[in-house]
Amino acid sequence: MTPQLEVQLIAVIIAAACALPGVFLVLRRMAMLSDAISHTVLLGIVLAYLISNSLASPLLFVGTAAMGVITVWLVEMVSGSRLVREDAAIGLVFPALFSIAVLLISRYTGNIHLDTDSVLLGELAFAPFDRIELLGIDLPRALIFGGGALILNAILLALFYKELKLATFDPALAATLGFSPAIIHYGLMTSVSLTAVTAFDAVGSILVIALMVAPPATAYLLTDRLPRMIGLSVAIGVAAALSGYWVARWFDVSIAGAMATMAGIGFGAAWLFAPQRGIVAQALQHRSRRERFAVQMLTLHLLNHESTGDAAIECHPRHLIEELRWPPAFANAIVRRAEQSGLVRRQGDVLCLTEQGRALARDL
Structure with a gap:
């Protein structure tokens, strides 16, 4: 050797x-x-x-x-x-x-x-x-x-x-x-x-x-x-x-x-x-949790204002920036995620809950 x-x-x-x-x-x-x-x-x-x-x-x-x-x-x-x-x-x-x-x-x-x-x-x-x-x-x-x-x-x-x-x-x-x-x-x-x-x-x-x-x-x-x-x-x-x-x-x-x-x-x-404890994984998990919570907040907001007289204003994507104080890029990302998840759909310029989104908001 x-x-x-x-x-x-x-x-x-x-x-x-x-x-x-x-x-x-x-x-x-x-x-x-x-x-x-x-x-x-x-x-x-x-x-x-x-x-x-x-x-x-x-x-x-x-x-x-x-x-x-x-x-x-x-x-x-x-x-x-x-x-x-x-x-x-x-x-x-x-x-x-x-x-x-x-x-x-x-x-x-x-x-x-x-x-x-x-x-x-x-x-x-x-x-x-x-x-x-x-x-x-x-x-x-x-x-x-x-x-x-x-x-x-x-x-x-x-x-x-x-x-x-x-x-x-x-x-x-x-x-x-x-x-x-x-x-x-x-x-x-x-x-x-x-x-x-x-x-x-x-x-x-x-x-x-x-x-x-x-x-x-x-x-x-x-x-x-x-x-x-x-x-x-x-x-x-x-x-x-x-x-x-x-x-x-x-x-x-x-x-x-x-x-x-x-x-x-x-x-x-x-x-x-x-995969679980790394800094990158934790950052991604934190981001995912933040976005999931934001989607839940969006469904609650839409449920509270749907079928009301001010729904056209309250349910407009631009209003999320003012009401929930979200940055424009973040608000657009949350709306897209909610749409991709089948929770929200658009009717013209207004956001509306789907049956799935309405059920989630009521559970919350």
Whole structure:
């Protein structure tokens, strides 16, 4: 397998691994917390390294998972005091823990490959050169650890799908049925922490955040069904990873930056053009509702004035502009729509209701 294919495979696996827990972060409106965890686990890495003196020690995974849980606990403790809101609590906790990690790195780990640039930005192009042997096969370390994170997240999702779904949409009901929303919450945050640290060395925390938030947020705009949202989130993350790699190759730019950019472009496209929730769709729905209401107002107006002495004036199209204060172009459009719908017809210069239009106006 060539290094180029290995880079793409690593990116695809990490994107899928990040998308699975990311769906529930987006649904719980906890995207900012994923940002915090993706930075504060650096402190867990540093502390574990200082204890074990090895970047390959399993203690690093324990430290990162523990630091992710500690971050969530500190945020909830600060926000639970009700003196500050949750977003402010996140803004207080994660810079403090991340800053401690940066200070420890600059003070004690200046001569090893553990620095803030590699953790924040990563470099996927170098990932194929850091290799280990698994079952007699020489593979990139990032591929093995990323694949492990993906398999672990998929297993946890399959085993605890019902509990995650219930605790996400109705925590009170989950507690009533005997499930502990707190345990499910901390379990999800532990999964997020482990996923973040497995991707650190290859892609950096910035891309981890992008892949954990942008694809699920995009999928959220495209569907209301949770299984479909999970599938779409993984597919969008994979598409962002592959398209980002080729964009980076064509324009000779950062691979991680290009992938994050493509994830953002995907979200922007869905934000604008999603069938139900997109800005364009909402604008069209608003316009349709406005025109439908205006047609109803027109039928009511005509019903109130038909067969009266001033019907020739009140039912004239020009009078709609004065009486209902509609712009001329809008008034003409509403009259045309009412005529096309079979609600109104013209008798000379006067508008008259059809039987269908009269029935609608009476119902209103």
